[in-house]
Amino acid sequence: MSTSSVTVTGMTCNHCASSVTEEISALPGVTSVDVDLATGKVVIDSTADLDPSAVAGAVEEAGYSVAG
Numbered sequence: 001m002s003t004s005s006v007t008v009t010g011m012t013c014n015h016c017a018s019s020v021t022e023e024i025s026a027l028p029g030v031t032s033v034d035v036d037l038a039t040g041k042v043v044i045d046s047t048a049d050l051d052p053s054a055v056a057g058a059v060e061e062a063g064y065s066v067a068g
Contacts, residue, residue, distance in 0.1 A: 001031075001045060001046070001047065002045070002046050002047070002048055002049050002050070003043060003044070003045050003046075004043075004044050004046070004049070004050055004052075004055070005041055005042060005043045005044065006041075006042050006044070006052075006055055006056075006059070006066045006067075007039070007040045007041055007042070007066065007067040007068065008020055008035075008040045008041075008042050008059055008064050008065070008066060008067070009040060009064060009065055009066075009067045010063070010064040010065060011035070011037055011040060011064055013037070014037065016037070016062075016064065017035040017037050019062040019063065019064075020033075020035055020042060020058075020059060020062045020064060021033045021035055022062070023058040023059065023061045023062040024042065024044055024055060024058045024059070024062075026058065027046075027050060027054055027055070027058055029046040029047040029048050029050065030044060030045070030046045030050070031045045031046055031047060032044070032045040033045075040067065042059075
C-alpha cells in the first residue's frame with residue numbers, strides 16, 4: 001500500500017470534490033480517495049506509488065489544478 005497527497009485548487013463544493021474523487025479513483029491501483037474540501041488536501045491510497053503527472057492529469061480532467 002502507498003499513500004500520497006496533493007493539494008487541489010479551485011474546489012468550492014461537494015460536487016467539485018466528487019468530480020476530483022471520481023477522476024482520481026479511475027487511475028490504476030487507486031483504492032481510496034479522501035478529499036478535504038476546506039483545505040483542498042486530497043489523500044490517495046493505492047496499491048503502488050502513483051505517477052504525480054497521472055494524478056495531476058486526473059485532477060485537470062475534473063477541471064481543477066494541483067497546487068505547487
